[in-house]
Amino acid sequence: MKVHPVPRKRNITVRFETVVSGTRLSPPSAAAKKLRRLPHVFARVLQLPFRADADVEVHDSPGSLRFVAATDDDLGPGVRALPVEIHPGITKVYIEAPGLRRLGIPAVSELELDVWRFRLPASTRPELASAAYEDGELVVTVPKGAVAEAEEEVWGEGFGRLVLVQ
Numbered sequence: 001m002k003v004h005p006v007p008r009k010r011n012i013t014v015r016f017e018t019v020v021s022g023t024r025l026s027p028p029s030a031a032a033k034k035l036r037r038l039p040h041v042f043a044r045v046l047q048l049p050f051r052a053d054a055d056v057e058v059h060d061s062p063g064s065l066r067f068v069a070a071t072d073d074d075l076g077p078g079v080r081a082l083p084v085e086i087h088p089g090i091t092k093v094y095i096e097a098p099g100l101r102r103l104g105i106p107a108v109s110e111l112e113l114d115v116w117r118f119r120l121p122a123s124t125r126p127e128l129a130s131a132a133y134e135d136g137e138l139v140v141t142v143p144k145g146a147v148a149e150a151e152e153e154v155w156g157e158g159f160g161r162l163v164l165v166q
Helices: 098-102 148-155
Strands: 018-020 023-025 044-048 056-060 064-070 080-087 090-096 116-119 130-134 137-143
Touching: 044 064, 044 137, 056 116, 090 137
Parallel strands: 044 090
Antiparallel strands: 018 023, 044 116, 056 064, 064 137, 080 090, 080 130, 130 137
8 A cells, every 4th residue: 555645735725727728817816715614604594402413203284384303301391492583684593491401401691512503494483482392302383474464565455445547
């Protein structure tokens, strides 16, 4: 087996030349070569207090999205969904329960990478999300909003009459 040495220079530049119908194009400028990786930011996200590989059932109905996760831990009464607006237009729904701190699950303000997340569609209303803990199952319901509401805002209240002009 042949082992290749590790290059000493970590900033490896790729040189290329492009020939288009007899003319040579120069490589892009140095500023264009630097690409930054941007984090994936979604407008609506549900975050459950379980590991990323947890088994969660997702039930999609015309009126809501329902998430059911079985757990052996007792979360106790008082489980609630807490919608937090991280940035204008970006909302994340956390689950808050008295038993979570006792189990070692971090608080909402702490950054945790290995948690179960779900990108909510644009039709959902995360500010109306609800959570309940019953019989060893955490049930989170996120209602969906009606699309017709946005149309009413555009046209206003109106008089409800149709006037035909010839």
